[in-house]
Amino acid sequence: MRIVYLNGAYIPENEASVSIFDRGFLMADGVYEVTSILGGKLIDFEGHALRLQRSLDALDMRNPITSEDLLEVHRELVRLNEIDEGMIYLQITRGAPGDRDFVFPDPETTEPTIVLFTQSKPGLANSPAAQKGMKVISIEDIRWGRRDIKTVQLLYPSMGKMMAKKAGADDAWMIEDGFVTEGTSNNAYIVKGNKIITRALSHDILHGITRAAVLRFAQEAQMEVEERNFTIDEAKEADEAFITSASTFVMPVVEIDGVPLGAGVPGRVAPRLREIYLEESMKAAI
Numbered sequence: 001m002r003i004v005y006l007n008g009a010y011i012p013e014n015e016a017s018v019s020i021f022d023r024g025f026l027m028a029d030g031v032y033e034v035t036s037i038l039g040g041k042l043i044d045f046e047g048h049a050l051r052l053q054r055s056l057d058a059l060d061m062r063n064p065i066t067s068e069d070l071l072e073v074h075r076e077l078v079r080l081n082e083i084d085e086g087m088i089y090l091q092i093t094r095g096a097p098g099d100r101d102f103v104f105p106d107p108e109t110t111e112p113t114i115v116l117f118t119q120s121k122p123g124l125a126n127s128p129a130a131q132k133g134m135k136v137i138s139i140e141d142i143r144w145g146r147r148d149i150k151t152v153q154l155l156y157p158s159m160g161k162m163m164a165k166k167a168g169a170d171d172a173w174m175i176e177d178g179f180v181t182e183g184t185s186n187n188a189y190i191v192k193g194n195k196i197i198t199r200a201l202s203h204d205i206l207h208g209i210t211r212a213a214v215l216r217f218a219q220e221a222q223m224e225v226e227e228r229n230f231t232i233d234e235a236k237e238a239d240e241a242f243i244t245s246a247s248t249f250v251m252p253v254v255e256i257d258g259v260p261l262g263a264g265v266p267g268r269v270a271p272r273l274r275e276i277y278l279e280e281s282m283k284a285a286i
């Protein structure tokens, strides 16, 4: 049984419970982060801790934990649950004021709720899906206008995954005003020749921690990076496509809306970037 962290205590998962008045439950008033673990160490921890603070600030929510203590909790959960490869999920909500009200509770009297738990995923880095590549469909992006805040409002992304599954695909890329925003839980890229094209950062997409690292490594490897909008039709004609996220790292996309990209198998750039990302981020893991 897993040991989880809830509001300062390490407890068995079946003893961890949160109030029915918690605003995360009633209003999706919460933010989250997912940090991957490779070789028992945390990947990109600092980036995730910084983005967590940014999400909290954007929602005027108090951070109940210092980043030193947060690192300690991550490490302790990895140790207690003997995780070699996997993820740590972290969620902070505005807490449980004792009743339902649209008005934010007084932060002086309502403590935020903080929960962390591990997910063991042996073989995460050597995923067979990365060899095969994934299929995506396109769907309309009907999410709210602050997708840069990592909130727990994940119903539409979850519906998008179900639409993909129903269509025999692995994930969905979302389209707004004709342009691809991002995947349901990842950032989206196309490759043309030696050029990597991805949407620029704004309120329209999540500022992926993996995205930042991968674009930096790509530039260091003399690959050209262009941050601009692209359409789904442009994507279908690209040489390659891929996604990035903390839990998938870099994953090639081999089919969009039933149209195979190139030869319909992973190309040259995405597998190379995956290799570089895994190598460099494991070196920097803490």
Ligand code: PLP
Pocket (backbone or CB within 6 Å): 034, 182, 183, 184, 185, 186, 187, 205, 206, 207, 208, 209, 210, 211, 244, 245, 246, 247
């Ligand atoms: N975009 C969305 C909508 C996401 O949910 C995620 C991750 O959950 C990402 C992008 C990738 O972000 P990161 O690389 O920080 O995991």
